[in-house]
Amino acid sequence: MGIMNVRETALELIDTVEKSGSYSNLMLNNAIEKNNMSGRDAALLTEILYGTIQRKLTLDFYLAPFLKKKPERWVNNLLRLSLYQMVYLDKVPERAIIHEAVNIAKKRGHKGIASMVNGVLRSIQREGVPDTKTIQDDTERISIETSHPLWLVKRWIVAYGAEKTEAMCQHNLTVPDQTVRVNEMKMTRHEAIEKLQEEGFDASPSDVSSHAIRIAKGNAAKSSLYTKGIISIQDESSMLVAPVLGASPGQHVLDMCAAPGGKTAHISELMNNKGHIDALDIHEHKLKLVKQNAERLSLSNIHVQKKDARQAGDIFEKETFDAILVDAPCSGLGVIRRKPDLKYAKTEKDLENLQTIQLNILAAAAPLVKENGVLVYSTCTVDKEENEGTVTTFLATHPEFQPEPLEHISIQPKSTMLQVFPDDFGGDGFFISKFRKKAKHI
Numbered sequence: 001m002g003i004m005n006v007r008e009t010a011l012e013l014i015d016t017v018e019k020s021g022s023y024s025n026l027m028l029n030n031a032i033e034k035n036n037m038s039g040r041d042a043a044l045l046t047e048i049l050y051g052t053i054q055r056k057l058t059l060d061f062y063l064a065p066f067l068k069k070k071p072e073r074w075v076n077n078l079l080r081l082s083l084y085q086m087v088y089l090d091k092v093p094e095r096a097i098i099h100e101a102v103n104i105a106k107k108r109g110h111k112g113i114a115s116m117v118n119g120v121l122r123s124i125q126r127e128g129v130p131d132t133k134t135i136q137d138d139t140e141r142i143s144i145e146t147s148h149p150l151w152l153v154k155r156w157i158v159a160y161g162a163e164k165t166e167a168m169c170q171h172n173l174t175v176p177d178q179t180v181r182v183n184e185m186k187m188t189r190h191e192a193i194e195k196l197q198e199e200g201f202d203a204s205p206s207d208v209s210s211h212a213i214r215i216a217k218g219n220a221a222k223s224s225l226y227t228k229g230i231i232s233i234q235d236e237s238s239m240l241v242a243p244v245l246g247a248s249p250g251q252h253v254l255d256m257c258a259a260p261g262g263k264t265a266h267i268s269e270l271m272n273n274k275g276h277i278d279a280l281d282i283h284e285h286k287l288k289l290v291k292q293n294a295e296r297l298s299l300s301n302i303h304v305q306k307k308d309a310r311q312a313g314d315i316f317e318k319e320t321f322d323a324i325l326v327d328a329p330c331s332g333l334g335v336i337r338r339k340p341d342l343k344y345a346k347t348e349k350d351l352e353n354l355q356t357i358q359l360n361i362l363a364a365a366a367p368l369v370k371e372n373g374v375l376v377y378s379t380c381t382v383d384k385e386e387n388e389g390t391v392t393t394f395l396a397t398h399p400e401f402q403p404e405p406l407e408h409i410s411i412q413p414k415s416t417m418l419q420v421f422p423d424d425f426g427g428d429g430f431f432i433s434k435f436r437k438k439a440k441h442i
């Protein structure tokens, strides 16, 4: 595929993301497969697609003084992706970027559009982009410089302060390292690192989880260890959850929102594949992934069932489980680096709706926990109200539970709630809280 086609594909994808709200990561994988792209083309497409979406608000700020009126959507996106390359990529000369943008504009539109695109990009080339430091208001400046919606920056500043918010927003523009989890039933972490290094991966141990390996170069999904079910691709923050649950071999565990099964498999590995794990998810097609994962890792104690977790009481007796995990559907604001379109798609109203769903799932889980059993609530989001608010409301309405310190992890939170920020150690933003059901005679 020629370089021109990569940019046309990027434009098509960016346009569809904006029009339909589809997730860019899913569409990107499809486009790479459908067009049978080489590694180089796929890397450039990924860079342009993610980069342009990631920096959308900054690019719009840069473009604004050069536009007399807002162009139609695809033209606006063509300008954004061309400017992204001009400002952030140094691989391609600016005149080549402009030349290609003009050709795409001619092909998709007409001569008039091509001449407008040419005029705007050449003016920017001549005059340079405006300086974000001229923005007086700090909240607005952070929003524009880091391309996060103003409501979100405001909300994070109120919850976590301006300095933390800016650091987090800046970090959300970086590319995450890949981390993998070692199935230590099959191989030690030390041996796995050696094997990965032999296969050419830049692999090193993580300080965050004793099961984790950081991969600085290469895609470990292509390693022999992955095929043999010795490693799984999982973010380091996600790897903190299963140890907190503290399930031991032989216990009966329920994973209420299990797909695609990363944490279910981790729990099973920590239980030495003994005992019984029931894994629920509301989506049948996603449960296939849980099954595939379990098979690849040779884990036979995972039993999947399609079920809305809010109705789990229909299929399980009260006080059945030693431990229950609610890895809840959430706003996902901790994974903006991986899903850049998410920050523009979410609204404050969404956060409220998600909290209601989470509280309903927790309420359904509560009666199913045995006396002295544990309930862990986790999300991959950074939002005080959604996370801490859910915990506070749950505990206020379920006095039979008490908060429990988080053990078996390297990070010691100040309270019983752990909020991991994406800039803390480079893992996803994550939240974990653990509750224990009181014994009745107390």
Ligand SMILES: C[S@@+](CC[C@H](N)C(=O)[O-])C[C@H]1O[C@@H](n2cnc3c(N)ncnc32)[C@H](O)[C@@H]1O
Residues within 6 Å of the ligand: 238, 256, 257, 258, 259, 260, 261, 262, 263, 264, 280, 281, 282, 283, 286, 307, 308, 309, 310, 327, 328, 329, 330, 380
């Ligand atoms: C954060 S993801 C879980 C990730 C999973 N625990 C892992 O580690 O791979 C949340 C999951 O909840 C599922 N879900 C959403 N609403 C649900 C509900 N009412 N009952 C059960 N599952 C639900 C979604 O389909 C999604 O797979």
